[in-house]
Amino acid sequence: MHEVIFSEQQSIPDLLTDQTNSRTMLTEFFEMNKVDPNANLYFYHEFPEHYTWDEKNNHWRQRKGHYKVIGRLTSVSPYEGERFYVRVLLLHRKGPTSFDDLKTVHSVRYNTFKEAAEHMGLLQKDNLIQQTLREACLIRMPAALRQLFVIILIYCNPVEVRTLWNEFHPYMLEDYPSTSSLTMPVRLLLNDLELSLNDFHQTISNFDLPAISDFPNEEPVVSHFVVDERSIPVPPEDLEAIEKLNNEQKHAFDMIMDAVHHKTSSVFFIDGPAGTGKTFLYRSLLAAIRHEGHIALATATSGIASIMMPGGRTAHSRFKIPIPTLPTSTCRISKQSDEGILLHETTLIIWDEATMAHRYTIEALDKTLRDLFHNDQPFGGKIVVLGGDFRQVLPVVPRGTRSQAIDACITYSSLWDHVKLFHLTQNMRARTDSLYSDMLMRIGNGSEPYVVDDLIRMPDEIVIPWEGEQSILQLINAVFPKMSDNAYDRNYIMERAIITPKNNYVDQLNHQVLQLFPGNEIIFHSFDSAENDPRNLYQLELLNSISTSQLPPHKLTVKIGCPMIVLRNLDPKNGVCNGTRVLLRGIYQNVMHAEIITGSFSGRPVFLPRIPLKTGQQDIKIPFVLIRNQFPVRLSFALTINKSQGQTIPNVGIYLPSHVFSHGQLYVALSRGISRHNTKILIKNGSVNGFSGVHTRNVVFHEVLQPHE
Numbered sequence: 001m002h003e004v005i006f007s008e009q010q011s012i013p014d015l016l017t018d019q020t021n022s023r024t025m026l027t028e029f030f031e032m033n034k035v036d037p038n039a040n041l042y043f044y045h046e047f048p049e050h051y052t053w054d055e056k057n058n059h060w061r062q063r064k065g066h067y068k069v070i071g072r073l074t075s076v077s078p079y080e081g082e083r084f085y086v087r088v089l090l091l092h093r094k095g096p097t098s099f100d101d102l103k104t105v106h107s108v109r110y111n112t113f114k115e116a117a118e119h120m121g122l123l124q125k126d127n128l129i130q131q132t133l134r135e136a137c138l139i140r141m142p143a144a145l146r147q148l149f150v151i152i153l154i155y156c157n158p159v160e161v162r163t164l165w166n167e168f169h170p171y172m173l174e175d176y177p178s179t180s181s182l183t184m185p186v187r188l189l190l191n192d193l194e195l196s197l198n199d200f201h202q203t204i205s206n207f208d209l210p211a212i213s214d215f216p217n218e219e220p221v222v223s224h225f226v227v228d229e230r231s232i233p234v235p236p237e238d239l240e241a242i243e244k245l246n247n248e249q250k251h252a253f254d255m256i257m258d259a260v261h262h263k264t265s266s267v268f269f270i271d272g273p274a275g276t277g278k279t280f281l282y283r284s285l286l287a288a289i290r291h292e293g294h295i296a297l298a299t300a301t302s303g304i305a306s307i308m309m310p311g312g313r314t315a316h317s318r319f320k321i322p323i324p325t326l327p328t329s330t331c332r333i334s335k336q337s338d339e340g341i342l343l344h345e346t347t348l349i350i351w352d353e354a355t356m357a358h359r360y361t362i363e364a365l366d367k368t369l370r371d372l373f374h375n376d377q378p379f380g381g382k383i384v385v386l387g388g389d390f391r392q393v394l395p396v397v398p399r400g401t402r403s404q405a406i407d408a409c410i411t412y413s414s415l416w417d418h419v420k421l422f423h424l425t426q427n428m429r430a431r432t433d434s435l436y437s438d439m440l441m442r443i444g445n446g447s448e449p450y451v452v453d454d455l456i457r458m459p460d461e462i463v464i465p466w467e468g469e470q471s472i473l474q475l476i477n478a479v480f481p482k483m484s485d486n487a488y489d490r491n492y493i494m495e496r497a498i499i500t501p502k503n504n505y506v507d508q509l510n511h512q513v514l515q516l517f518p519g520n521e522i523i524f525h526s527f528d529s530a531e532n533d534p535r536n537l538y539q540l541e542l543l544n545s546i547s548t549s550q551l552p553p554h555k556l557t558v559k560i561g562c563p564m565i566v567l568r569n570l571d572p573k574n575g576v577c578n579g580t581r582v583l584l585r586g587i588y589q590n591v592m593h594a595e596i597i598t599g600s601f602s603g604r605p606v607f608l609p610r611i612p613l614k615t616g617q618q619d620i621k622i623p624f625v626l627i628r629n630q631f632p633v634r635l636s637f638a639l640t641i642n643k644s645q646g647q648t649i650p651n652v653g654i655y656l657p658s659h660v661f662s663h664g665q666l667y668v669a670l671s672r673g674i675s676r677h678n679t680k681i682l683i684k685n686g687s688v689n690g691f692s693g694v695h696t697r698n699v700v701f702h703e704v705l706q707p708h709e
């Protein structure tokens, strides 16, 4: 496929015998790789930055000048077959020495470039879904397999669902109690799938699966939402927690239980700074009410907060709140629907992180309940417990102004007039270090004295002084001491993380910590494409280079035992949400075996498949939708501050290469820790002329902190 340019006058035999004509930039790149070790350091598209092409003699020479040169590979459409796969391989292989070498992967020479690219994991196999499920079946964990099946139905658009069902359903029902009936386990399985699909507003009838009614109901069957809610186990420690409530928590608990026992329509609001035990209180309430045989719905604005409560769901999925939510929106729930019946049976609703929800979403639930129960009291007369902390992150209004962010808060809703407010003030997370918890409170309230502009001074005990890039390693060593001895200790990993404001710093830190983590690196490349791009306008290297916090990286590098964070609400019912932390336990070609380490499902195994993930409009400004087929995870030695919200991180490192930029961020970061002793902060631009110590910015919108009572 070499192109040779010649003039009409030249003779073809001469052309063919002229050796220079058989030498192209690419073949000479191969030759350089054979003789020059330095050449092996670069990909083909990076090569022109370091070597220059001698057109006369057709060969590469090492570049001497320091001009900034950018290499670009000729574009090739996937329809061009092998030429396209040569290009894909060149984008990912350094130092190939011939076309044959390019076709060789792990010492096996393949017949085609396509096969080689496939074996390097650079191409999506045609039977990816089957392969994924087959690999997962080898580890016999039926519950995790059911979860994987639902994730595939929801995220992977499989075409032959019935074929998948036929092959894999026997593995999914292996853990059901044995029964003389042949159809009963299948019915139970379909019921379980139905319940998980309902979380995504889907039902098994939307897929080519057998109908539940095809399997006679010989024994009573657990089926709809009410029974599902009633079967949520009550953890004994949550019942015991009632005895441990502090005075403020106990007061709120008693008032709410009083409303439950007297069936008094009420809206409560638990206003508690970070660590004051809001979740602890919700769990006690849920345990008490469920123990008495009532239904208490546990919901939260984010998936990650929802899984901190047994049976927790996101408010959006539980109440079918439309997205986007407008001032007139209502939930898509009818009186006769499963959700309608469930709400009718419900005694109490908890909505955590209500401070982060746009008030339209809470108002949508209010309108729906009034309508469902023909009752014009707030929330149709139900007892509702909202909670949150206005000092932490506020509702996200895409590209919104400060006043729009403030107007989105629940305090600006007419519902606020009906709220009975409880304040929790005692920091239970940092209760052993009162100086620290007092300082956190001042930072959250914006009352910590400013030194200059909005800069405040950090306590010397927690500061790692900035002495150049090597200080980052000091921070890493402070948070992850003796990493190689402890890497496989679950608690050691669970209790540590570095948090930082922006995604690119997260990537940098994760990369550095992974180098210290023992074990071999395993690399997974994503399969990227642009949606609706038949003319192949967007070349692969552009797509591969796109990085956003909502997507996994193109080149995902992991090691067995490393912590990762899940990037989508894959199975909120079973604890796998956007923000769930997991440990990598095993890797197969198409499936990851991980263990959940956050929330009430901690310790459970989960299978993670590759799924196609799309960029959203709010993610990144690009003129097309990127579809990235990759495992939906990122490393989580380091997290963004926003992702860490709601989690206790006993040994926390905070890295601020630039100061924080939005309301509550510094407060959220510092309040993940439990004491000055276990919190470390590294600030790059922390010195202020004329003042000793290290400083950083604290952004507080005072107008949201004084909710009128």
Ligand SMILES: Nc1ncnc2c1ncn2[C@@H]1O[C@H](COP(=O)(O)OP(=O)(O)OP(=O)(O)O)[C@@H](O)[C@H]1O
Residues within 6 Å of the ligand: 244, 245, 246, 249, 272, 273, 274, 275, 276, 277, 278, 279, 280, 281, 389, 428, 429, 645, 646, 647, 648
């Ligand atoms: N009364 C209590 N007795 C003992 N421990 C408590 C009590 N209340 C809370 N805790 C503990 O304090 C820590 C912080 O509590 P929790 O996570 O409930 O706070 P939170 O207000 O939900 O925090 P955030 O806003 O950061 O999510 C947890 O480890 C929790 O177990």
